[in-house]
Amino acid sequence: MATPATIHAHAPQGFIRKYIFSLDHKVIGIQYYFLALTAVFVGMFLSLLMRIHMIWPTAVLPLVGEIKPETYLSLMTMHGTIMVFFVLTTAPQGGFGNYILPIQIGAPDMAFPVLNMLSFWTTFIAYLVMLAAFFVVGGAPLHGWTGYPPLSALQSAGPGEGLGADLWITSIAIFCLASLMGALNFITTTLDLRAKGMTMMRMPLTVWSWFITAILGLLAFGVLLSAGILLLLDRNLGTSFYVPLVVVNGQVLGHKGGSPILWQHLFWFFGHPEVYIAILPGMGVASQILSTFSRKPIFGYKAMVYAMLSIGFFGFMVWGHHMFMSGMSPYSAFAFSILTMCIGVPSAIKTFNWLGTMLHGRLRFQTPMLYAIGFVSLFVSGGLSGPFLAQPVLDIPLHDTAYVPAHFHLIMGVAAIFGIFAATYYWFPKMFGRMMNETWGCVHFFITLAGTYAIFMPMHWLGMAAQPRRYSQFTELAYLQRLLPLNRFITYAAIITVAAQFIFVINLFWSMFKGPKASDNPWEATTLEWTTNTPPPHDNFGGVTPVVNHGPYEYGVPGAPKDYVMQTDPAGSGGH
């Protein structure tokens, strides 16, 4: 049988097998990362167009012309979908998880290298199908990333609801397949391929986060896949899973007896775990980096593991909090809201432990650390609007207002992106053998953190003042007029913040070719990826199988020769 070890005895030589259809988890990880990088720029560009349209509704823009209300909704739908699936799900897990997880547990590759390649290329096809929706007759769908039927199920419900909507749902279904394959691979790899001595409780918290994320993915994407297939049937074969008898523009359509709310249950059964799929890897990265750059063991390692496990567990029981206003039984709102408050507890534990990790440390402010600190700040700010939205009674004024995008952008959007930035600056030297520029990293960080708050903090105020979300213009409702200055301010902040992202891209590509050479362990970190060469050889450890003797975060160990003990250091060199 071809085990990862036998496959990797010899590295492939041809360009195509080495860089395109590669079985090497490191190459696949980088492929995922660059796919997400292109996606994040598409998604960001769409959001910029939206913000511009909101305050200059009649502006004729280069490349896209004048944005009509339905174009605005298409931009919004594609922004959300691309960001959630092809950025927040793809970069942290497919990208960094793929590259780093096998090395951090001391494995030569993922458990199923062929499946790994297949899941990347399936994701790639899903991405192309999604982008194709822009170019078909009628354009991209306008039903939002949540795709609530009947709007998403009826061709006649609006422009973009024809072929564009079919491509949208097909792409998501393909993406689900890819994610299921990836999830199986991550779970098997973590359980079966750990090096000698790498017990579960010695795994870095990043590995725990990718492992738990994979379990969530395995349980959640299957449900979305089924839901998506039913929606395709409703759209194209005249079934009525989600559509009751409806009259659109005076036309009685042929559907009967379906339930629009059924989709919402299925969608959010996936959709809520999905937000943890996006943020858990960020939590892992923040823990790893805060410990490394504070030169202190992580505060409460076990509590961190249990907190992530309980976030994963409760994450499947809170989907109804998206549906308090949906017409779902008001009694079930009680259960969903109590369970939602429960999920706040492990999230709070994690925050306390991050602060506890930095307390009495010696903080080194290299760029990865800046982003990890930014992550904690955003996680707190985004998290604290949760207990508002989790109360059904406060959801009455806040649901479907700008307060909701404010909340989720801070916590699962930008906090997760900060996790990706932190991971990029942190692992870039290992992945590409060179260091990124610190000065520009720092400039990028300060503008991005300030810009993020300038964009999303005022959105809370808009939401409290009852500005509904998904409005392309604020001209029709009199009470929205007074909020226009605030909307303008947000757009200006968005333009500056988006511009600053080019600093990052230039730094990334410039450093890839021109950055100073990186040593094997530039951050003086302890986990296994820093014990091997930079960049790692094809089989990760050059034919040596690492043996693990220590926990993952042994910094500042009294009596040790250095201020840290690596996981592979011989037993008896101090530390746990």
Added chain:
Amino acid sequence: MGLALMALIWLITLISTYFFVAKTWWLPVGAAAAAPWIDGQFALTYALMGIVFLAAQLGLGYIVWRYRDRPSAPPAAYSHGNTTLELVWTVLTAVLFIGLNLMGSRVWASQRFEPAEAGAVQVEVTGMQFAWYFRYPGADGTYAKTSPKLMDPSAGGDAAVGLDTNDPSAKDDVVTSTMYLPVNRDVDVSLRAVDVIHSFFVPAFRFKQDAVPGLNIHMHFKPTAIGEYEIACAELCGLGHYKMHGMVHVVSQEEFDKWLAAREAEKQ
């Protein structure tokens, strides 16, 4: 660097807090019985979360500056955590979050589990792309039958909601595109949608409920101040979502009776 980072985090925190405390942008003025309750719960949640926000962000900024690496800094403490502390903050957070939740549930229950008061005004609200229609059952207190086949949105009025004029109780049904309500009387709304999901949102009443095709959702609220209030659609319903708005006129009981009688007269 530690100082710059602390300065930025503190600045963001203080500016944000200022605008929240100054209430520069806040909930619209309430005009329904539920508003004071909801606003009270909002303010309480606000105060508690605000304290946590300030403590966490200012603390983060301080730690970043205080424990920055410098030659004179003491060695980092070697500690793997503190179980007692973990238990303390777990319990505190659980009590805070769940306690808040239980306090708010009373208002939710009174609004959603109990039916409208006897003698409540009956109004049927129908959402369609991209307009709201309001139907009053008239003196007989019965809504006449409607039929999807009869719906003609372009005609407006009775035809828009598909009123079946052969039904005898259709005679006194009044369909309007502006909502009139008497002040200080409970309103029993039944919410319907004919094409896609809409959401009936009156910010001043602290009232929001999705109108879902295939469902007839009964809710109630009580306007408490005479005036005009805007209705927004709060669920994405298509390209005209942003302009699907309406008005509620809350008037005295006499004025309401007069208005309804005039509409009935128009029909004859």
